[in-house]
Amino acid sequence: MRPEASFMELDILSLRKEFPVLDQAVNGHPLVYFDNAATTQKPKSVIQSLVDYYSGYNANIHRGIHTLAEKATRAFEETRESARQFLNAAEREEIIFVRGVTEAVNLVASSFGKMVLRPGDEILVSGLEHHSNIVPWQLAAEALGAQLQVIPVTEEGELDLQAFEQRLSKKTRLVAVNHASNSLGTINPVKHIVERAHAFGAYVLVDGAQAAAHLDIDVRDMDCDFYCLSGHKMYGPTGVGVLYGKRSLLEKMPPYQGGGEMIKEVTFEKTTFNDLPYKFEAGTPNIADVIALNEAIRFIQRNGKAAIRHHENELLGYATTRLQKVEGVRLIGTAREKVSVQSFLLEGMHPFDVGQLLDARGIAVRTGHHCTQPLMDRFGIEGTVRASFAVYNTRDEIDRMIEALERISSLRR
Ligand code: C6P
Secondary structure (H helix, E strand, O other): OOOOOOOOOOOHHHHHOOOHHHOOEEOOEEOEEOEOOOOOOOOHHHHHHHHHHHHHHOOOOOOOOOHHHHHHHHHHHHHHHHHHHHHOOOOHHHEEEEOOHHHHHHHHHHHHHHHHOOOOOEEEEEOOOOHHHOHHHHHHHHHHOOEEEEEOEOOOOOEOHHHHHHHOOOOEEEEEEEOEOOOOOEEOOHHHHHHHHHHOOOEEEEEOOOOOOOOOOOHHHHOOOEEEEEHHHOOOOOOOEEEEEOHHHHHHOOOOOOOOOOEEEEOOOOEEEOOOOHHHOOOOOOHHHHHHHHHHHHHHHHHOHHHHHHHHHHHHHHHHHHHHOOOOEEEEOOOOOEOOEEEEEEOOOOHHHHHHHHHHOOEEOEEEOOOOHHHHHHOOOOOEEEEEOOOOOOHHHHHHHHHHHHHHHHOOO
16 A cells, blocks of 8 residues: 655645636636536646647557657557556556546456356446446346346445445356446445455456546555546546556456457468557557546646545535535435535436526536436436536635525525
8 A cells, every 4th residue: 555645735726727628607607617527627738748749749659660650659658657657557568548447347348258257157236336337247247148236335325335245155256346436426445345356256347437536546455456547537638548457367368359559460360469458459549648648647646646635525525514504405425435526406406407507607517317327226316416526626616506506496496
């Protein structure tokens, strides 16, 4: 485990200046962006990195020997090393670039699934999962004759760990859980989950989509078999993400996609596959966005996860306390350990209407099921209003949301 970093409080007002998109009016009001769990805004350094690549050294990588190709290859591979450090993976060969968490889970479900799943095996997912950590497993289960089992969720929005224990058996081949829930913010005890799953001989994939921008991640300490993240939820571009996998497993897994880059030699009779990580990176990758992801990692590291988390925790605590006092508000998701996400309902109003009325005042939240329909079913609701905070958000912005919600609440019959 890496030591808890000491930190300086961040100067949020000057940090906000790094995000050009924040400086605008929406529907006649200064923008309040509280949809960070869907995607965060991007700092200038990330945007500039895309401009620099396309205007300075756009070239395909790993192929050319010319100067631009070498420069692009170097920058691309530097992100791999940064991502390795970010996750504390042991080796750069364990870092696979993908489009995002969705592709990462599909890759593992398809390739690793084929390798380990046998009829009668069980895949254990949690009731807190995003559809992208459910559906690929359902597809794999259906194709390979395995069964899906579910870890139930408590009223507070935590995983029921006793039930988890009861569902583990020698049939459990794989456990797939998120590090943090996108709908409720719950932080899951992933290290404990990995330890218990391994005790039964099961492998574990952790979906880190909602953790990467907020929590320290140490895949070696966690001992998970796979970990995935999406760049766009951690101040980076869309269309790029990382799959970490233990080398010993990745080496044995069959390729996910065939094409250029992932091969050593091709004849019509037989193809031999490239070494890690390229075996899983068929075709020309998303070069520009991988390079820009490095700037997103640098942004997080420059500010420090400890300082980011401290600020976001303050915002979450403040928002929760104030929300509870708005007449008609019901909080959904009150776990003890959370990232900066708060879902709620306003009694008698559809979440969509609340979202639209907030938008009319320049406040961006997400409404709906957040791609977690089974979780919404668990609470007997169709969806929620979700406010999710990032490092650039402020108490003043929360005050504006509360003021708007009080006004909306007073409109109810
Ligand atoms: N959640 C949200 O508003 P992609 O789309 O592949 O980058 O990430 C999918 C995904 C997987 N797991 C979790 C926990 C997620 O939160 C997400 C994306 C967004 O909550 C868009 S639905």
